[in-house]
Amino acid sequence: MHANKSYQVLHPARNEFFSGIIAELPLMVGVIPFGMIYGILAISVGVPANAAQAMSAIIFAGSSQFVSAQLFGLSVPAIINLFTVGVINLRHALYSASIAPYLQKLPTRWKWVLAYLLTDEAYAVSIIHYQQEGDDRIKHWFFLGSGLTLWTTWQLSTAAGIYLGASVPASWSLDFTLALTFIALVVPAIKDRASLGAALAAGLVAVALFNLPLKSGLLAASLIGILVGLLLEGKS
Amino acid sequence: MIIWLTIIAAGILTYATRLSFILFYGQIRMPSLMERALRFVPPVVLTAIFFPELLLNDGNLFLSFGNARLLAGMLAIVVAWRTKNVVYTIVIGMLALWILQFFFS
Numbered sequence: 001m002h003a004n005k006s007y008q009v010l011h012p013a014r015n016e017f018f019s020g021i022i023a024e025l026p027l028m029v030g031v032i033p034f035g036m037i038y039g040i041l042a043i044s045v046g047v048p049a050n051a052a053q054a055m056s057a058i059i060f061a062g063s064s065q066f067v068s069a070q071l072f073g074l075s076v077p078a079i080i081n082l083f084t085v086g087v088i089n090l091r092h093a094l095y096s097a098s099i100a101p102y103l104q105k106l107p108t109r110w111k112w113v114l115a116y117l118l119t120d121e122a123y124a125v126s127i128i129h130y131q132q133e134g135d136d137r138i139k140h141w142f143f144l145g146s147g148l149t150l151w152t153t154w155q156l157s158t159a160a161g162i163y164l165g166a167s168v169p170a171s172w173s174l175d176f177t178l179a180l181t182f183i184a185l186v187v188p189a190i191k192d193r194a195s196l197g198a199a200l201a202a203g204l205v206a207v208a209l210f211n212l213p214l215k216s217g218l219l220a221a222s223l224i225g226i227l228v229g230l231l232l233e234g235k236s
Numbered sequence: 237m238i239i240w241l242t243i244i245a246a247g248i249l250t251y252a253t254r255l256s257f258i259l260f261y262g263q264i265r266m267p268s269l270m271e272r273a274l275r276f277v278p279p280v281v282l283t284a285i286f287f288p289e290l291l292l293n294d295g296n297l298f299l300s301f302g303n304a305r306l307l308a309g310m311l312a313i314v315v316a317w318r319t320k321n322v323v324y325t326i327v328i329g330m331l332a333l334w335i336l337q338f339f340f341s
Contacts, residue, residue, distance in 0.1 A: 030322045037326070051239050058247030067285060068246060078242040085246040089253050090277045096257035097266060103258050115255035176305060176333055177326055179289040180312050182282040184325035187316035189279050202280040203287030210288045211295050218284050225280035226273050233272065 013141045020145025023125040031062075031121065031150065032157045037177045038065055039161020040168050044175065045073025049162050056158040060151070061119065063185060064088040066178050080216075087222060095123040099143075102130045106140055114140060117147025198229030304336035 035056075042052035047069050055065045064085040071081045095118055103111055126143040130136070168174060190196050202225025209217030257264065266274075290309040292298060298306070312329030319325070 033323055033326065047239070051243060054240075055243050055246075058243055059250050060247075061250050063282070064246070064250065068242075072239060072242075078238050078245075081242050082245050082249065084281075086249045086253070087277065087281050089250045090274060092250065092253045093256055093266070094271075094274055096254055100257040100261040104261055108259075111258050112255070115258050116251060118254040118258075173333055173337065174330075176289070176308070177330060179286040179305070179309060180326045180329040181322070182286040183309065183312045183329070184316045184322040186279045186282045186286070187313055187325075188320040195276060195279050198276045199279040199283040203283040206284035207287050207291050207297070210292055218281075221284040222277075222280050225284065226276045229276035229280065230269075230273060 012135065013138045016138050016141035017145040020125070020129070020142035020147075021149045023129065023142070024121065024146035024149040027121045027125070027150070028153050031153050034062055034181065035154050035157025036161035036164070037174065037181070038062060038069070039158040039163070040165040040174055041066065041161075041177060042069040043162055043165025044168060044170065045069055047072050049165075052162050052165075053155075053159060056155055059085065060116070060154065061085075061089050061092070062154070063181065066181060070175070070178055080218075084218065091120075092118060095120075095127075099123060099127055099130065102136065103140065105137075110140055114143055114147065117144070117151060119147070119150055121150050122147040192233075194229045194233040197232045198225045201225045201228040302340055304333055304340055307336055308333035 038056075039052060042055070042065075043049065047055075052069065055068065059065055059068070067088060068081055068085050071084060096115070099118070103114060106114075122143065125146045126139075129142050130139055186199060190199060202221045205224050206217055206221035209220055211217075212220075257266075286309070290303075290306045293303070301307070308329050311332045312325050315321075315328045316325040
């Protein structure tokens with residue numbers, strides 16, 4: 001009786017879990033090279049292999065790891081490095097706010113685990129799933145499946161990049177993949193005049209103030225960019 | 237040692253950001269100005285980081301057809317705009333940089 005009951009409860013949950021994995025798989029086409037390039041880059045700028053892998057496990061946020069590794073390579077002060085990671089990852093507060101209503105009835109331990117897995121890619125497929133029809137009581141299994149798929153892929157692909165990293169010479173200019181990755185993330189996100197103006201203002205100020213000490217030009221450029229965006233948005 | 241402390245602090249900071257609204261749902265509210273401003277954070281920060289990579293060389297402005305990073309970056313912007321594909325953008329941008337560097341050297 002007990003076994004039968006738990007079978008009935010577990011089976012849909014298991015389906016949800018596997019559906020989450022399957023929904024996440026196509027995204028791995030982008031994640032695998034991204035993870036490998038991160039590993040290669042981290043090693044090429046002088047981050048120790050164990051620290052580079054630890055960043056994937058502890059920070060677990062690709063673009064911020066890219067920048068952070070780059071800043072380690074430039075021997076930027078730790079507080080600036082930390083600030084930069086914090087700013088780049090601020091968008092996760094938006095994801096957190098957006099998905100929070102669906103997670104309220106879960107036990108706290110589930111919230112702690114799912115928050116750790118709340119990446120761009122897992123959020124993207126899970127929020128769509130939450131907004132569709134279905135049994136909301138088991139949809140956290142879908143989130144778990146997609147999140148763990150991304151986590152595993154990210155750890156393995158960064159490990160592969162770290163392993164290859166030492167054999168890649170500096171003349172390959174692989175540090176340029178950072179700029180290219182950011183172009184790939186920024187350009188499609190620019191959908192209106194306000195975000196275009198904000199990005200251009202930030203970029204130009206960052207160039208103008210590049211030689212300020214402690215990379216403080218980055219902070220000034222970000223604040224000016226956001227201000228320009230808000231002003232342009234207010235006008236339209 | 238400092239690298240490890242930075243990584244752990246960055247991990248805690250990132251995790252706290254992700255956990256914030258999930259854990260304190262209904263108890264905290266995002267000010268509407270902050271919500272509006274947050275939308276601009278990713279494009280602004282990422283552009284502020286990659287613009288100097290394209291336009292500067294050793295901290296000096298390098299506006300020239302001899303600047304392989306600027307040309308490859310501009311091509312990558314077009315590719316990103318047309319395809320919205322991360323892999324295409326990185327691969328084509330990287331190939332362009334290698335070809336240009338080969339001709340310029």
